[in-house]
Amino acid sequence: MTMGAAYRIVQEALTNIVRHANATRGMVTQAIGAELRLEIGDDGAGLPVDSRMGVGLSSMRERAEEVGGTLSIQSSPLSGALVLASLPLDITASASHP
Numbered sequence: 001m002t003m004g005a006a007y008r009i010v011q012e013a014l015t016n017i018v019r020h021a022n023a024t025r026g027m028v029t030q031a032i033g034a035e036l037r038l039e040i041g042d043d044g045a046g047l048p049v050d051s052r053m054g055v056g057l058s059s060m061r062e063r064a065e066e067v068g069g070t071l072s073i074q075s076s077p078l079s080g081a082l083v084l085a086s087l088p089l090d091i092t093a094s095a096s097h098p
Contacts, residue, residue, distance in 0.1 A: 002087045005063040006036055009071065012056050013040035013083045021045060023080060035069070036089055041082040047075040060085070 010028055017026045021044025029039040057073060060083065064071035069087035 002036060002067045002069075002089060005067045005069070006030075006038060006085070006087055008063050009038060009060045009083070009085050010040055012060050016056055016081075017042045017044065021081065032089070034089070036085075036087045038085040038087070039082060040085075042080040044080045046077045046079055046081050047073070049077065 014026060014028070017023050017040075021042045023042035023044030026042045027040070031037040061071045064085050064087060067087055069085060071083065071085045073081060073083055075081040
C-alpha cells in the first residue's frame, strides 16, 4: 500500500512540474530507512503566494495520510517547489509478498 501511495505522489508531483512550474529541472530523491522519504522538486516559478491547495496537492497529502505518512510542500517565488513525503514501511508485509 505504501509503494502505491509513493508512486502516485511522485506521479502527481512530476505532472505538476511539467504543467505548472515552468522549470528547466526536476528531481526525485528517495531514502529508505525506518520510513520511505521522498523529495520531489524543481527549479521553476514556485507556487503563487496567494494560491490555495488544488486538487493535485490535496490528493498527494491524502495519499500520504491514508498510509499513516505525512506530506509537506515548500515553495518560494523563483526558487521552485519541493514536495516532502514520509511514508511508513511495513517490512513484514513486503517480505511476505516478493
